[in-house]
Amino acid sequence: MLEFKEKITNELKQLWQADKKIHTFWEGGSVATGFDDDYSDLDAALICDDDYVEEVFTKTEKLLDESYGISEKFRVPEPCWHGHSQSFYLLNDSPKFFYIDLFVQKVSAGNRLMESNRHGSSYVWFDKKDLMDSTPMPEKEYRNKIVQKLRLFRDSFFINKIELEKQIVREREVDAMDGYIKMIIGRLAFLFNVKNRPAKHDFGLLYSYREWSQGDHEFVKEMLYVKDLNDLRKKSQIVINKVEELTTELLKKWAE
16 A cells, blocks of 8 residues: 555645645655554645635546546535645545545645644655744643643533433443543543643544553553443443542642
8 A cells, every 4th residue: 555655645746746836745644653554544735825725626636536536535514623625535546445635725824733742743745935834832832721621620520420320320321331431531531641642632542552651541441341331330430530530630730
């Protein structure tokens, strides 16, 4: 797959670099984090003139369709959460797990999602106007968000505990598991993120296997596997205790 990815990346680079209205092309995702392998997709990001976004998609799709055939396409509805434009492509003639994630930004846009402590060290294929800036997100920028959420957890966690226990007592397995994963494990994931990778406090469980301590990752892994309601009763109490302990500990550290 890596050979195919290299081939198609070079073809796209030639198309985009020759276009005067496209200024920057970088590759993020697994390439930026150093974990590119045979199962990786192509995370391509571009910066173009403000009035050229749709033309970028049109020209790119023409090349992909003529050279490989587009079997599936998903254009993310706008406005997107990140404020840019994004489309995904699955090709007819490509390895099984390969797809293209095309992320297009206007030259006037902010929030470029380049911070190295959140998105890794992107591979820059070209940058005609020196627009790339991978400066790490400053601690003060995410500290306030962390403290605010820690206080919210501390003050509201009793509600989550009651709601989970209700479903367990009612013997509603699906509802209980839903609450356990979303309200209890979800909070634990945030707390372990603050502990292990605070700049990525909002990344959930994603990539925890490589960025948390082994002990924290193994703890969550064990707590995620639940056999039945009796097992859920035991494990949920263990996780609840851990959430309360970590919330207190991290508030003391971050709210000082």
